[in-house]
Amino acid sequence: GDSVTQMEGPVTLSEEAFLTINCTYTATGYPSLFWYVQYPGEGLQLLLKATKADDKGSNKGFEATYRKETTSFHLEKGSVQVSDSAVYFCALSDLQGGSEKLVFGKGTKLTVNP
């Protein structure tokens, strides 16, 4: 079945450091890819998405590019802030493969220190 493999955390960075969180996927069809973020004590919020190969999703300084050849969707940010401390989830949905559900990775906890 479909699956998402995400870089294990936790990740601790200093403010203004560069962030990469790796995500690779396995899917039957041609999935849409997402990054969701969960701030402490809150629910899941969509951070960015990409629906086809070579699409780049971006939001709040975060970016991720849909790489079909490497089945990857790595999350990057050039300069993290303390307010970026959260858990980040990579996810896919595979409508073409016949399923509308989201399949999540295990999540990566990011802590940014001042």
Added chain:
Amino acid sequence: EPEVTQTPSHQVTQMGQEVILRCVPISNHLYFYWYRQILGQKVEFLVSFYNNEISEKSEIFDDQFSVERPDGSNFTLKIRSTKLEDSAMYFCASTGIGYTEAFFGQGTRLTVV
């Protein structure tokens, strides 16, 4: 901005009791979902619901679980006889026509004692 709302935010129940978790999806959305997240683990799909019936469910969603859309606004998850291992955060989500992403509620933390 429209949002998915869930109640209660936290529920404590005794093992063997029935619980109902409530969700109000975004008003013009047509696809509804329940997910759960056991503490420290990944978010797992439970069930999807469209046109007043279950469209997909996971192996977790066994006979003790049921979903219902009792009126035009609420979407509920019932757990008939709770077990300790049902303790988790339960998230409701909804999607509208033309959207590719799901919108999530804040979650209900269920604690079974």
